[in-house]
Amino acid sequence: MKVLLLYPLFPKSFWSFEKALALVNKKALLPPLGLITVAAILPQEWEYKLVDRNIREVTEQEWNWAELVIVSGMIVQKEDLLAQIREAKRRGKKVAAGGPYPTSLADEVQAAGVDYLALDEGELTLPLLVEAIRRGETSGIFRATEKPSVTETPIPRYELLEFSAYDNMSVQFSRGCPFQCEFCDIIVLYGRKSRTKTPEQLIGELERLYELGWRGSVFMVDDNFIGNKRNVKLLLQELKVWMAQKNYTFQFCNRSFGRFSQRSRIARTNAGVQF
Numbered sequence: 001m002k003v004l005l006l007y008p009l010f011p012k013s014f015w016s017f018e019k020a021l022a023l024v025n026k027k028a029l030l031p032p033l034g035l036i037t038v039a040a041i042l043p044q045e046w047e048y049k050l051v052d053r054n055i056r057e058v059t060e061q062e063w064n065w066a067e068l069v070i071v072s073g074m075i076v077q078k079e080d081l082l083a084q085i086r087e088a089k090r091r092g093k094k095v096a097a098g099g100p101y102p103t104s105l106a107d108e109v110q111a112a113g114v115d116y117l118a119l120d121e122g123e124l125t126l127p128l129l130v131e132a133i134r135r136g137e138t139s140g141i142f143r144a145t146e147k148p149s150v151t152e153t154p155i156p157r158y159e160l161l162e163f164s165a166y167d168n169m170s171v172q173f174s175r176g177c178p179f180q181c182e183f184c185d186i187i188v189l190y191g192r193k194s195r196t197k198t199p200e201q202l203i204g205e206l207e208r209l210y211e212l213g214w215r216g217s218v219f220m221v222d223d224n225f226i227g228n229k230r231n232v233k234l235l236l237q238e239l240k241v242w243m244a245q246k247n248y249t250f251q252f253c254n255r256s257f258g259r260f261s262q263r264s265r266i267a268r269t270n271a272g273v274q275f
């Protein structure tokens with residue numbers, strides 16, 4: 001199966017940083033970690049190409065090559081996500097959609113003509129999609145009633161990315177958050193229990209980035225990096241050693257700012273990690 005992974009355009013906003021990115025000669029702040037995780041969970045004998053539309057357009061050759069188009073994104077990307085579904089259908093391709101926007105507003109994505117809606121977390125629903133495709137089913141909606149453990153999640157397929165276009169790489173240690181801020185979709189999408197990877201797993205991801213030649217900034221995209229304090233301390237103890245071995249080649253940042261920033265900074269400082 002030839003799979004084209006498509007990441008839709010973000011509208012211009014505070015987060016698009018287009019002027020700052022131009023100064024450092026980069027095209028986007030962060031890569032589509034969801035899609036490269038999806039590529040790692042799907043069968044490895046399938047072939048993958050990834051196009052982040054914030055970096056470049058899909059070529060005619062890529063459209064012609066694709067047998068299955070997979071789109072993912074968050075609500076702010078909806079306009080382009082729906083447009084890409086329509087374009088893929090116009091070209092006679094099978095299309096599967098998943099990720100935060102399709103999971104939150106499945107009806108809108110279905111109305112755009114998608115063939116397969118694989119919602120919730122891919123660790124549980126991608127195997128259902130693969131089984132359906134192998135049975136010859138031409139459409140379907142796949143949902144999960146539980147949240148998966150992330151300890152089996154494979155290393156994202158970072159090699160599918162055009163590294164030089166990004167300012168940061170991203171890794172994810174945990175999903176979910178014990179709090180329930182009313183404006184936030186995290187607990188709806190990922191639940192109130194903070195599920196973490198093992199320290200070995202996360203360090204394996206960093207090691208992979210290092211092997212592929214990445215240097216510089218790595219964004220911890222965790223919903224709440226210190227949501228599971230016990231496990232994050234175990235990670236930081238091992239990360240401290242790994243960082244020293246690699247001569248502090250990566251700088252880390254995360255999105256647990258706001259009310260967590262002080263506690264989070266103390267936890268990181270105690271571990272001797274340069275954030």
Ligand code: B12
Binds near residue numbers: 189
């Ligand atoms: C990093 C991040 C960003 C980055 C963008 C990175 C990028 N290029 O992708 C930045 C910091 C720029 C950002 C900004 C914003 N973000 Co944001 N972001 C995240 C965050 C923290 C991590 C994303 C990630 O890498 N996750 C890790 C991957 C592995 O998870 P995933 O993408 O969900 O993929 C899994 C599943 O969804 C599924 N899956 C994904 N795709 C597919 C496809 C198929 C076919 C299948 C079957 C499965 C599947 O399988 C994967 C493995 O389980 C998420 C929260 C989260 N936990 O995901 C919020 C999140 C996606 N962001 C959100 C929001 C609201 C925003 C902002 C609007 C915030 C704001 N008010 O400004 C802005 C919008 C930006 C803009 N205006 O341009 C919401 C989206 C809500 C929604 N329902 O769409 C989330 C969920 C956070 C929240 N608080 O609710 N964000």
Ligand code: SF4
Binds near residue numbers: 178179180187223
């Ligand atoms: S603490 Fe952060 S991740 Fe948790 S519910 Fe509130 S805004 Fe969402």
